[in-house]
Amino acid sequence: xxxxxxxxxxxxxxxxxxxxxxxxxxxxxxxxxxxxxxxxxxxxxxxxxxxxxxxxxxxxxxxxxxxxxxxxxxxxxxxxxxxxxxxxxxxxxxxxxxxxxxxxxxxxxxxxxxxxxxxxxxxxxxxxxxxxxxxxxxxxxxxxxxxxxxxxxxxxxxxxxxxxxxxxxxxxxxxxxxxxxxxxxxxxxxxxxxxxxxxxxxxxxxxxxxxxxxxxxxxxxxxxxxxxxxxxxxxxxxxxxxxxxxxxxxxxxxxxxxxxxxxxxxxxxxxxxxxxxxxxxxxxxxxxxxxxxxxxxxxxxxxxxxxxxxxxxxxxxxxxxxxxxxxxxxxxxxxxxxxxxxxxxxxxxxxxxxxxxxxxxxxxxxxxxxxxxxxxxxxxxxxxxxxxxxxxxxxxxxxxxxxxxxxxxxxxxxxxxxxxxxxxxxxxxxxxxxxxxxxxxxxxxxxxxxxxxxxxxxxxxxxxxxxxxxxxxxxxxxxxxxxxxxxxxxxxxxxxxxxxxxxxxxxxxxxxxxxxxxxxxxxxxxxxxxxxxxxxxxxxxxxxxxxxxxxxxxxxxxxxxxxxxxxxxxxxxxxxxxxxxxxxxxxxxxxxxxxxxxxxxxxxxxxxxxxxxxxxxxxxxxxxxxxxxxxxxxxxxxxxxxxxxxxxxxxxxxxxxxxxxxxxxxxxxxxxxxxxxxxxxxxxxxxxxxxxxxxxxxxxxxxxxxxxxxxxxxxxxxxxxxxxxxxxxxxxxxxxxxxxxxxxxx
Ligand code: ADP
Ligand code: ZN
Ligand code: ZN
Numbered sequence: 001x002x003x004x005x006x007x008x009x010x011x012x013x014x015x016x017x018x019x020x021x022x023x024x025x026x027x028x029x030x031x032x033x034x035x036x037x038x039x040x041x042x043x044x045x046x047x048x049x050x051x052x053x054x055x056x057x058x059x060x061x062x063x064x065x066x067x068x069x070x071x072x073x074x075x076x077x078x079x080x081x082x083x084x085x086x087x088x089x090x091x092x093x094x095x096x097x098x099x100x101x102x103x104x105x106x107x108x109x110x111x112x113x114x115x116x117x118x119x120x121x122x123x124x125x126x127x128x129x130x131x132x133x134x135x136x137x138x139x140x141x142x143x144x145x146x147x148x149x150x151x152x153x154x155x156x157x158x159x160x161x162x163x164x165x166x167x168x169x170x171x172x173x174x175x176x177x178x179x180x181x182x183x184x185x186x187x188x189x190x191x192x193x194x195x196x197x198x199x200x201x202x203x204x205x206x207x208x209x210x211x212x213x214x215x216x217x218x219x220x221x222x223x224x225x226x227x228x229x230x231x232x233x234x235x236x237x238x239x240x241x242x243x244x245x246x247x248x249x250x251x252x253x254x255x256x257x258x259x260x261x262x263x264x265x266x267x268x269x270x271x272x273x274x275x276x277x278x279x280x281x282x283x284x285x286x287x288x289x290x291x292x293x294x295x296x297x298x299x300x301x302x303x304x305x306x307x308x309x310x311x312x313x314x315x316x317x318x319x320x321x322x323x324x325x326x327x328x329x330x331x332x333x334x335x336x337x338x339x340x341x342x343x344x345x346x347x348x349x350x351x352x353x354x355x356x357x358x359x360x361x362x363x364x365x366x367x368x369x370x371x372x373x374x375x376x377x378x379x380x381x382x383x384x385x386x387x388x389x390x391x392x393x394x395x396x397x398x399x400x401x402x403x404x405x406x407x408x409x410x411x412x413x414x415x416x417x418x419x420x421x422x423x424x425x426x427x428x429x430x431x432x433x434x435x436x437x438x439x440x441x442x443x444x445x446x447x448x449x450x451x452x453x454x455x456x457x458x459x460x461x462x463x464x465x466x467x468x469x470x471x472x473x474x475x476x477x478x479x480x481x482x483x484x485x486x487x488x489x490x491x492x493x494x495x496x497x498x499x500x501x502x503x504x505x506x507x508x509x510x511x512x513x514x515x516x517x518x519x520x521x522x523x524x525x526x527x528x529x530x531x532x533x534x535x536x537x538x539x540x541x542x543x544x545x546x547x548x549x550x551x552x553x554x555x556x557x558x559x560x561x562x563x564x565x566x567x568x569x570x571x572x573x574x575x576x577x578x579x580x581x582x583x584x585x586x587x588x589x590x591x592x593x594x595x596x597x598x599x600x601x602x603x604x605x606x607x608x609x610x611x612x613x614x615x616x617x618x619x620x621x622x623x624x625x626x627x628x629x630x631x632x633x634x635x636x637x638x639x640x641x642x643x644x645x646x647x648x649x650x651x652x653x654x655x656x657x658x659x660x661x662x663x664x665x666x667x668x669x670x671x672x673x674x675x676x677x678x679x680x681x682x683x684x685x686x687x688x689x690x691x692x693x694x695x696x697x698x699x700x701x702x703x704x705x706x707x708x709x710x711x712x713x714x715x716x717x718x719x720x721x722x723x724x725x726x727x728x729x730x731x732x733x734x735x736x737x738x739x740x741x742x743x744x745x746x
Pocket of ligand 1: 205206207211235236237238239241242562
């Protein structure tokens with residue numbers, strides 16, 4: 001008799017434990033760890049599904065109390081234990097239910113209809129076909145039939161779509177030949193390949209000396225079994241992608257598989273094309289625009305060994321490769337690698353974990369490494385490799401900071417400084433292109449009163465409403481709960497008429513550009529203009545083909561695009577991301593500015609960058625202008641050390657929410673007291689306090705932060721809190737959320 005420990009597929013805290021079932025004898029040989037099975041659950045024996053996470057020969061309970069599981073729900077896809085172990089790690093560290101963690105790591109198991117492909121073949125022998133060919137080719141109105149038969153006599157089968165589109169044979173002709181019994185239509189299910197087909201290109205760039213050293217160093221480490229994570233710190237354009245591809249080739253040659261994480265936003269046609277050219281059909285990509293079915297297909301192809309390289313954002317990490325050799329994380333500093341919904345896992349940490357379990361290597365790459373990654377490299381937890389030169393021997397752009405306070409003093413109230421204006425004119429005259437960048441935070445424009453200073457807020461949330469232009473009347477919308485009203489004409493608090501928009505957005509910048517540079521062709525790229533499938537690529541390729549002179553956008557335009565004709569990048573308001581009072585604001589601003597500056601001069605012409613700011617002395621701005629990461633890092637890490645912030649200490653945010661404000665306050669205080677009483681050495685507690693957005697959707701939000709140099713201590717505290725809440729009846733419905741090393745503050 002065998003027993004299966006099963007995680008029942010219910011996302012409820014109280015049910016977040018394993019249940020043991022007996023395995024019916026006839027299933028004993030089939031069941032594996034990772035199977036999705038059906039079980040009778042509870043008193044009513046409700047049929048539920050669950051994941052087998054362990055199989056044992058010994059019962060953990062009195063056998064008379066155990067039930068038999070009903071059956072295997074899905075035989076085909078079994079989750080490797082690596083992924084389940086990973087789910088266990090995610091549950092522990094990031095504080096969520098096992099069932100949520102499993103849902104994160106296991107490919108979507110929706111039954112999806114495979115796309116069918118139709119092929120044409122001869123239904124008769126070649127000799128017979130030759131006779132029909134003779135007959136048809138001699139008649140004027142049947143030459144297309146002859147043409148098709150001729151083709152089919154030479155190749156075994158032709159895809160239906162090719163026959164119709166490329167050979168221009170009508171469906172009627174095909175049907176006619178089918179009915180005459182000359183050809184047949186065969187159907188086969190095919191895997192959906194979301195990117196279509198690319199010709200492989202054998203040509204290789206010859207690596208420069210620096211690149212060669214990085215490649216050989218990392219390969220040597222891997223071959224010697226030194227699997228410490230590698231960090232490649234390489235300036236923009238230093239040829240990191242070439243380095244990745246060289247290492248990937250080595251790993252593939254050893255018969256292993258590779259996962260390449262690229263932030264969704266940089267997952268452009270250009271990048272993907274480079275990988276396809278180099279590796280051909282063993283490459284696949286996933287992204288959030290794929291349907292569930294397409295995604296499922298990609299994972300299935302990976303499982304079945306059809307593909308060896310999976311490229312994608314965060315979730316590509318869970319590609320069910322059986323023989324994983326390498327995980328690459330490009331732009332490893334990107335905030336998008338941290339999930340912003342539960343479980344709030346960081347792909348870098350989970351990647352390192354997965355690599356550990358699978359004995360694979362991890363290579364992180366960035367021009368502006370996350371402060372935490374550089375810290376780990378300096379501490380010797382990661383091996384550091386550097387690329388200091390641009391691969392194509394271009395110099396880094398010339399960067400100028402413009403103090404916008406001085407502009408104002410000199411009477412220029414424009415959003416463009418005089419310097420930026422004259423440079424734009426100069427570039428337009430030379431037929432070169434310009435990118436104008438505005439921070440996303442500045443995009444959400446809200447309405448405030450110039451007289452009493454109040455901003456119009458959401459009644460259900462502690463946030464200002466955002467203005468949305470609508471043809472039937474402008475609206476104010478809450479981005480947190482969806483509440484909306486027509487924009488008021490007078491101030492709701494003081495009745496003043498002087499109520500208006502604050503903050504500039506991409507739309508206004510475009511308007512201003514059109515006024516100022518009347519001849520220029522302008523493109524806009526932001527969340528609103530890239531909603532549809534393919535919009536993003538369409539704007540970029542239009543700009544690349546010089547169908548516009550100026551591209552205005554949010555951080556979307558900052559990442560990883562190579563436009564050889566862009567010689568000027570203007571950053572309109574560098575400060576906006578620093579206003580939020582969180583410990584990572586400086587890091588984010590530095591990254592954004594450096595990456596934005598890196599967009600200028602990617603071709604043969606030199607690049608220039610203008611950073612407009614109201615805080616020209618700010619460390620992160622000065623260092624970004626000088627492209628001086630070391631200096632930035634030194635300052636930043638001193639501050640983190642002083643404040644015992646990550647990466648020096650690990651930190652856990654504990655978010656307590658309830659509809660009843662008093663109860664939320666009471667519970668948060670109680671939890672904080674418990675933590676304090678635990679008297680753990682070295683543990684630091686901040687709070688309890690109200691979250692910076694203290695109410696969302698009429699739910700009150702409080703927060704406690706705990707910090708400790710040892711992550712395990714934080715996890716112990718988390719588990720103790722969960723146990724405590726479990727014991728107290730009053731807390732049965734209290735919502736609590738954990739965020740390990742949060743990317744900002746709550
Ligand atoms: P990164 O990923 O570091 O920004 P890329 O790999 O995209 O850099 O390379 C930047 C540019 O330099 C690309 O156009 C690439 O084709 C080119 N490049 C990279 N390595 C070499 C090399 N060894 N010789 C010539 N050009 C190179
Ligand atoms: Zn709201
Ligand atoms: Zn007012």
